[in-house]
């Protein structure tokens with residue numbers, strides 16, 4: 244699995260320069276849906292400190308910087324963060340090149356944001372990921388997340404030899420990489436998060452979903468930590484060449 248995570252990070256490093264044009268072209272058919280999600284994020288204002296995991300080129304960083312006095316953006320791809328800095332030059336945005344599975348903040352934040360990152364978290368790291376996010380949150384803090392759902396509008400090319408969660412991605416120059424792609428149905432995600440001690444409020448607008456999640460306790464129930472994810476069992480799909488592909 245570590246090899247796959249490393250390959251995924253290499254992919255995003257190489258994809259950085261073409262990421263915006265391929266995910267959000269000028270004629271983006273999902274622009275209105277994305278605007279709805281940004282408005283939902285805006286409604287979480289005001290925030291003192293926000294952490295954005297997998298911030299990428301900054302598709303949501305401007306909104307995070309708008310609602311928070313101070314922002315910490317984390318991404319494993321320095322190329323992504325350079326583009327992020329160019330897009331959101333605000334002085335109160337700190338950028339950290341780090342693996343979100345390892346990185347921990349020096350102080351917890353009122354808001355942790357991750358858009359189109361959760362689908363790149365493998366099932367076997369799902370619990371550890373959310374436990375990590377919990378440690379990043381201040382008391383009464385919350386998460387805002389957005390991702391692709393199981394929509395059926397396109398199908399990614401899968402790499403079944405590397406496990407059911409693995410998809411192939413191709414760059415403009417033809418190079419291919421394997422990445423993790425776990426599509427969540429928001430109801431099933433809410434159910435799974437409830438087992439881990441989170442209360443999620445998610446809305447679905449295919450091909451996406453978004454919303455907030457709050458810990459219901461400081462420590463997750465032990466029983467839930469052993470469960471397999473629903474998404475890992477039901478993940479289906481083959482290669483999107485679509486604007487929705489993150």
Ligand SMILES: C[S@@+](CC[C@H](N)C(=O)[O-])C[C@H]1O[C@@H](n2cnc3c(N)ncnc32)[C@H](O)[C@@H]1O
Nearest residue numbers: 255297298299302318319320342343358359489
């Ligand atoms: C699909 S992009 C999403 C970017 C941005 N949040 C957006 O909405 O466009 C996923 C981002 O997560 C980053 N990423 C993937 N795995 C990571 C990891 N383990 N640690 C840190 N960043 C990671 C990638 O470099 C990439 O910038």
